[in-house]
Amino acid sequence: MNINLEVEIVEQDSTAIVLLAGEIDAYTAPKLKEALLPLAKQQGLLIEVNLEKVNYMDSTGLGVFISALKATKESGSELKLVQLQDRVKRLFEITALDSIITIDSTVRGGK
Amino acid sequence: MNKLKLDVENYRNLLKQYITTHDETSLYQAEQFSKVSMQHNISPEEIIHVHIEALKDLYPHLPSEVDDSMNFLLEAMISYGLAYQEFQSLREKQLELKSEISVAANMQKTLLSTVKPTINGIDIGAISVPANQMNGDYYHFVTANDESLGIAVADVIGKGIPAALAMSMIKYSMDSFPENQRFPSDILKNLNRVVERNVDPSMFITMFYGLYHPATSSFVYSSAGHEPGFFYNAKKDTYEEIQGKGLVLGVTNDTTYEEFEIKVKKDDKIILLTDGVTECRLGDRFIERDEVLEVIKSYIHLPAQEAVESVYKHFERLQDFQLRDDFTLIIIQKNV
Structure with a gap:
């Protein structure tokens, strides 16, 4: 089972769009952390993480988003998660992290 | 060191046998020799040393160039010997860690x-x-x-x-x-x-x-x-x-x-x-x-x-x- 995680970052003005594809687990989480934390430490940045192509995430992934959230609070940036698959969204709901991280599951352009 | 001496003799005989008969079994025995040497933590350069000794025994009038080249090879193998030593000590450390983790796991179970x-x-x-x-x-x-x-x-x-x-x-x-x-x-x-x-x-x-x-x-x-x-x-x-x-x-x-x-x-x-x-x-x-x-x-x-x-x-x-x-x-x- 060598499923990987692809991370693509598109920065424009004060927004950084992070496109993820694959699985987020104990093996791939360090890669996500490496990409996400430097962004979260920048000041006044809106970080929009697109999880449309993430079909699996375990609690290690949640840990990365929690530390990114904490970092954005210190740097005055904002973290937003968009287009989550149901399985992934459920994780944020059970852990009640959806009450402290902005989550938008509507399909892009569908609003 | 006695054991090693015995091994030199053994090695010399094997080498001689191979050189004179090109016999497959002596090749196989050479492989066994290397296995046993590994088990006794004998480094690659020591093997070459044994080879040189055996060769000199068998051919006392070896051209000096061959003799020199052998000593050269001996030096060239030293890093491999060090790597082998490191491997040995890592293997010991790994065993130690493994047993430490299992002690910790048991302790956790109790706690x-x-x-x-x-x-x-x-x-x-x-x-x-x-x-x-x-x-x-x-x-x-x-x-x-x-x-x-x-x-x-x-x-x-x-x-x-x-x-x-x-x-x-x-x-x-x-x-x-x-x-x-x-x-x-x-x-x-x-x-x-x-x-x-x-x-x-x-x-x-x-x-x-x-x-x-x-x-x-x-x-x-x-x-x-x-x-x-x-x-x-x-x-x-x-x-x-x-x-x-x-x-x-x-x-x-x-x-x-x-x-x-x-x-x-x-x-x-x-x-x-x-x-x-x-x-x-x-x-x-x-x-x-x-x-x-x-x-x-x-x-x-x-x-x-x-x-x-x-x-x-x-x-x-x-x-x-x-x-x-x-x-x-x-x-x-x-x-x-």
Whole structure:
């Protein structure tokens, strides 16, 4: 089972769009952390993480988003998660992290 | 050194045999010789040294160029010898670490061990299986003089040693809370502060705490982002999710936890678990939560301990089953 995680970052003005594809687990989480934390430490940045192509995430992934959230609070940036698959969204709901991280599951352009 | 001398003789004979007969068996014996040398920690340059000695023995009038080239080769092999030594010491260190980890795992088992209490009218079953050597799941039963039963189930994010250490912290914090502080919302609120202050930002813990009073048949609980369990209502013959939303431990320092209550009647059952149960995989496929519930249902008629063990064995027997996370399952049934 060598499923990987692809991370693509598109920065424009004060927004950084992070496109993820694959699985987020104990093996791939360090890669996500490496990409996400430097962004979260920048000041006044809106970080929009697109999880449309993430079909699996375990609690290690949640840990990365929690530390990114904490970092954005210190740097005055904002973290937003968009287009989550149901399985992934459920994780944020059970852990009640959806009450402290902005989550938008509507399909892009569908609003 | 005697042994080595014997070996030089042996080597010389083998070499001679090979040079004169080109016999395959002596080649095979040379291979055996290298195996035995490895076992006796003999370095590559020592072998070359033996080769030089044997060669000089066999051909006393060797051209000096060949002799020189052999000494040259000897020098060229020195780094390989050092690498071999390093390999040896790493192998020893690895064995040491392995035994240290197993000591730690045993110690954790002792530290976190909990006694399944015997309470009249209640049947309790509990199983916790680590995915690796050390368990990041934890369950604990707390009994008090008023016959009430406290049940804690927790899951540290991640696996292995950091998770296990964090678990010990939870256990000690719980032990240090005063006897009269047994309400789920208070316990989670206090633990949240402990975790928030003491662990890495990317680490968190999910936890469920329930308190059952036999006198009033009331089960009061709070959840800190923990995988919801199930409540079996015997009268209605239905399974419901044990709802109770609350933030995971360790994220913000001022989190409070709501308390919920279930009235437990005869033959009702409370099923608690960790996400290791609902995140099982079969090859590339996930086992859905509904399927997990179906499996639990098929063994629920058994005595509680037998039931939890049967559920685990059921998954373990499936082909391509992998335990990716620690697996904990608790069943509590009210018999009267």
